[in-house]
Amino acid sequence: MPDHITLFGISSREILWVFAQLHLNLAAFVIAVPTFALIVEIIGFKTRDKRYDKLAKDFARLITISLSLTSILGAIFLFSIIALYPKFFSYFSQVFSGTMIFYAMLFFGEFISAYLYYYGWDRLKDKKLLHIFIGFFLNIFGIAIMFVANAWVTFMMMPSGVKETGELYSLWSAINNPGWWPLNVHRLIANLAFGGAIVAAYAASNFLSAENENERAYYDWMGYVGNFIAVSAIIPLPFAGYWFGLEIYKYDQQMGITLMGGVLSWLWILQAIIIGVIFLGINYYLWVGMERIKGAERYRKYVPALLLIMTICFIIWFTPHSLVASLEEARKIGATFHPLLSVLGIMTAKNTVVNIMILSTFLSFIIYRRSSKIPNTSWARFGNFIFFSIIAVVAGYIIYLGIKGYYVETTVRINYSMYQVLSVLFVFIVCTPLDIAIYHKSKVIGSIKWGRMPPRSQYMLIVIAVSFTWLMGLMGFARSSSRLNWHVYKIMEDTSPSAFVPSLGYAAKVVSLITIIFFIMIGFIFFIANTLEQRQEEKLKFIQE
Amino acid sequence: MAEKYKKKNPVFVFGLTVLLVSLLYTLIANSIPQIEFRPPEKVKITPDMSQMDLARMGKRY
Numbered sequence: 001m002p003d004h005i006t007l008f009g010i011s012s013r014e015i016l017w018v019f020a021q022l023h024l025n026l027a028a029f030v031i032a033v034p035t036f037a038l039i040v041e042i043i044g045f046k047t048r049d050k051r052y053d054k055l056a057k058d059f060a061r062l063i064t065i066s067l068s069l070t071s072i073l074g075a076i077f078l079f080s081i082i083a084l085y086p087k088f089f090s091y092f093s094q095v096f097s098g099t100m101i102f103y104a105m106l107f108f109g110e111f112i113s114a115y116l117y118y119y120g121w122d123r124l125k126d127k128k129l130l131h132i133f134i135g136f137f138l139n140i141f142g143i144a145i146m147f148v149a150n151a152w153v154t155f156m157m158m159p160s161g162v163k164e165t166g167e168l169y170s171l172w173s174a175i176n177n178p179g180w181w182p183l184n185v186h187r188l189i190a191n192l193a194f195g196g197a198i199v200a201a202y203a204a205s206n207f208l209s210a211e212n213e214n215e216r217a218y219y220d221w222m223g224y225v226g227n228f229i230a231v232s233a234i235i236p237l238p239f240a241g242y243w244f245g246l247e248i249y250k251y252d253q254q255m256g257i258t259l260m261g262g263v264l265s266w267l268w269i270l271q272a273i274i275i276g277v278i279f280l281g282i283n284y285y286l287w288v289g290m291e292r293i294k295g296a297e298r299y300r301k302y303v304p305a306l307l308l309i310m311t312i313c314f315i316i317w318f319t320p321h322s323l324v325a326s327l328e329e330a331r332k333i334g335a336t337f338h339p340l341l342s343v344l345g346i347m348t349a350k351n352t353v354v355n356i357m358i359l360s361t362f363l364s365f366i367i368y369r370r371s372s373k374i375p376n377t378s379w380a381r382f383g384n385f386i387f388f389s390i391i392a393v394v395a396g397y398i399i400y401l402g403i404k405g406y407y408v409e410t411t412v413r414i415n416y417s418m419y420q421v422l423s424v425l426f427v428f429i430v431c432t433p434l435d436i437a438i439y440h441k442s443k444v445i446g447s448i449k450w451g452r453m454p455p456r457s458q459y460m461l462i463v464i465a466v467s468f469t470w471l472m473g474l475m476g477f478a479r480s481s482s483r484l485n486w487h488v489y490k491i492m493e494d495t496s497p498s499a500f501v502p503s504l505g506y507a508a509k510v511v512s513l514i515t516i517i518f519f520i521m522i523g524f525i526f527f528i529a530n531t532l533e534q535r536q537e538e539k540l541k542f543i544q545e
Numbered sequence: 546m547a548e549k550y551k552k553k554n555p556v557f558v559f560g561l562t563v564l565l566v567s568l569l570y571t572l573i574a575n576s577i578p579q580i581e582f583r584p585p586e587k588v589k590i591t592p593d594m595s596q597m598d599l600a601r602m603g604k605r606y
Contacts, residue, residue, distance in 0.1 A: 205555040263582040270574055320577075455553070462559060466566040485584035501582035508574030512567035519563045523556065 012084035013498035014510065019077040021476050021514045025194075025469060026070040026521065027149075028187070031142040032195020033063050034117070036229050038135040045128050055222060059199065060118045061529045063138075067114050069521060071107070088487045088494075095168045096152055099175065103148045110141035146191075147184055154179030157483055158251045159491050166491045178251045182244035189240050193233035194468050200226030201465035202526050204458035207451075217451030223461055224289065224450075230464065231282050231365060235358055235428070239421050248482070255489065259482045263501050267478055269320050270504065272350070274471045276314040279357050281464040283310060286368045288457040294446020296371035302363075309360050313353035321345030343406075351417040352402030355424050359395055362427065366435055373442040383438040387431055394423045469518055473511035481507075 006012055037059035044052030081089050093100065117134050124131040154177050161173030168174060203223035210216040249256035258264060287303050290296035319341055343349065377383065401416045408416070483489050485499040493499075588602060 201559075205559050208553040208558050209555045211552070258582075263580050266577050266580065269577060270570065273573060274570065459558070459562060462562040463566055466563050467570075470567060470570050481582075484582060499584060503579035503581050504577065505571075505575035505579050508571040512571045515567050516563060519559065523559060526555075 007084065011498040012496060016077070016080055016084060017477075017480075017510060018514055018517070019073060019080050021473050021511075022518055022521070023070065023073040023077045024476065025472060025514070025518045026066055026073060027146070028191040028194050028472070029198055029522075030063065030066050030070050031146055032191040033059050033066070033199065034114070034135065034138045034142055035192060036195065036199070036225075037063065037117075038132065038139055040225070041128075041135060042132060045132065051221070055225065057118075057121050058222065058529075058533075060121065061532055062199075062202075062525060063114050064118050065525045065528045067111065069525065071111075085487070085496075088492065091166065091488075091492055092152070095155070095162065095171075095174055098171060099148050099151065103145065106141055106145045106148065110138065110145060113138040113141055143188065146187060147180075150183045150187060151175040151177070151180055153479075154183050156488050157248070157255070157479070159488050162491060164491070166488070178247045179244065182240065182247050186237070186240040186244050189233050189237050190472070193230045193237060194472065196226045196229030196231075196233060197461075197465040197468045198226075198522065200224075200230060200461045202226075202522075204461035205526065206530075207453070207458050208455060213451055220292075220451045220453050223458065227282065227285055227461060227464070230468075231286075231361065234278065234282070235361065236425075238354060238358070239425065242417075242421060252489070255482050258484065259478065263484075264478055264481055266320070267474065267504055269318050270508075271471065271474060271478075272318040274467050274474070276317055276357075278464055278467050278471070279361055280310055280314060281460050281467070283307075283361055283364045285457055285460050285464075286364045288454060288460075290368055290371050291454075292449045292452040293368075293371040294449075295373070296368075296446075299367040299371060302367060306360050306364055310357060313357045313360070316344050316353045317350055317357070319344040319349075346406075347417070348402050348405030348413055351405075351420055352398055355398045355420045356395060358424055359391065359398075359427065362431075363391065366431075369435070370439065372444055372446045372448065373439050374445055375438050375442050377438060377440060377442075380438050383434060387434050387438065390431055390434075391427060394427050397423055466515065466519070469515045470511060473514050474507070477507045477511065 007015060037056045040052050040059065041056035044050070044056060113134055117131070117138050120131060120134065124134075151174070155174050158177045158179045159174070160177040161170040161175075162168050200223045203219045203226055207216055207219040207223060210219060245256070245260070248259060260268065283306065287307075290299065290303075321341060322345070375383075398420045401420055405413045405416050481501045484501060485494050486492065487494045590599070590602065594602075
């Protein structure tokens with residue numbers, strides 16, 4: 001049996017790379033959308049607000065079309081692996097044959113529940129609980145499918161349950177390998193953020209092409225909900241990523257070094273730029289969104305300060321440790337590292353600014369939430385004092401740990417970054433309910449004028465969605481490349497000519513190609529979804545006439 | 546806020562944004578140091594190798 005096959009002169013690696021990432025992007029979307037369709041439907045059911053039901057149905061419309069496209073891509077991906085890497089697939093199916101049958105059954109369940117969920121919407125409108133129950137099962141199937149696929153992917157990085165020769169002795173250990181749960185959690189959150197961003201971009205594109213005020217108002221609201229989901233999910237996302245990274249280091253320090261400090265080290269500068277753009281974009285959208293809320297002018301004075309903090313943090317985050325300098329330039333500096341970059345380019349500085357950026361985004365969201373309200377509780381002043389004191393103390397503590405991190409051993413510094421993360425989590429857990437309690441039964445001084453958003457805010461939603469997609473492609477490259485020339489790390493070597501880690505510049509071209517193809521597909525999904533909606537409206541008009 | 550809205554073509558809006566953002570990230574990725582990793586060549590030591598061959602092999606790895 002050959003080790004690998006080249007198809008039409010294109011290397012097997014490129015073919016699989018493109019199909020795998022496209023399948024993953026669409027799968028992430030297909031798993032995320034039912035989750036918020038269900039959440040929005042439950043909100044609509046509880047509040048009896050018809051708008052939520054319509055929004056949830058709009059989300060659900062996207063599921064069936066994208067599910068078909070995802071399965072077609074999945075099939076192409078599977079046939080490509082069988083055809084291009086027969087030896088690898090033979091070994092892999094020996095290890096995971098049981099899970100593969102289970103995967104197919106889950107997929108069948110997801111298909112059935114997705115179609116029942118969407119096409120049963122109107123028919124089950126009087127049996128909402130049953131409909132919600134179907135939606136719940138749709139989500140269970142989707143998440144279970146992802147968990148199975150995650151076991152395969154993480155096994156390739158951190159193989160467990162097999163002997164050194166690759167012989168399987170425990171299927172459960174192979175599934176429950178050290179990377180499985182961190183990736184499950186990371187992808188679950190990331191999918192929500194990604195799905196939210198794509199839905200927001202869909203709403204933005206409909207907003208920009210809206211025919212009238214009503215349509216614009218509806219899509220503005222939809223964009224806001226999508227972005228809100230993306231913000232809520234992206235805030236805890238770095239913590240899940242950190243856990244995954246920690247498990248990689250624990251499993252194999254060499255792999256951790258390859259990922260963070262070796263051949264892939266410059267990738268993290270690019271990652272910082274993209275995440276920085278996403279964070280700035282989300283904040284910008286919230287700040288611009290305040291313009292459509294009466295009463296928000298009271299908080300506008302805080303925006304420049306938040307922007308300044310975010311910008312400083314952003315610059316520090318993408319500051320590299322070493323310079324791209326010629327020999328002559330390096331001689332002029334007089335040292336291996338630039339005196340300023342060596343201070344800002346290391347992890348203690350980066351961990352600090354990431355946490356401050358997350359805190360600032362949380363603050364932006366809080367002032368957006370408070371824009372149209374005046375607290376009505378007797379203890380609001382005291383509550384606010386406690387609220388802002390907690391944020392100030394935590395911010396001070398994060399900076400203190402960041403500075404102290406320069407003077408301690410690496411092992412101690414790693415613990416500091418954990419304390420920083422836990423401090424931010426503490427703020428979320430304590431300050432969110434506190435804010436809700438302060439503004440409980442608050443006086444509303446102005447309504448939100450949906451649809452009164454400048455077009456630039458909608459372009460920002462599209463930029464955020466594209467950045468998310470690009471980032472997913474980049475991180476897919478990072479995770480896969482951390483195995484270097486191994487199909488299954490230190491168990492099964494990749495001996496094909498393309499078994500090397502390409503340069504970042506080359507990877508970026510492939511990732512861009514994937515992003516462009518993905519958005520062509522997403523455009524197709526949106527087009528079909530809009531056509532379906534128009535047909536339904538035409539039918540309704542015909543019946544009414 | 547009196548905003549004037551001009552209806553935009555969604556394909557154009559989406560397409561242009563996707564192209565520009567992807568181009569920007571690709572340019573940044575290509576302007577930072579390019580590192581590749583290639584697996585080391587396999588070392589084959591056979592019984593008929595001379596001392597000189599073995600020494601040469603040792604120098605390479």
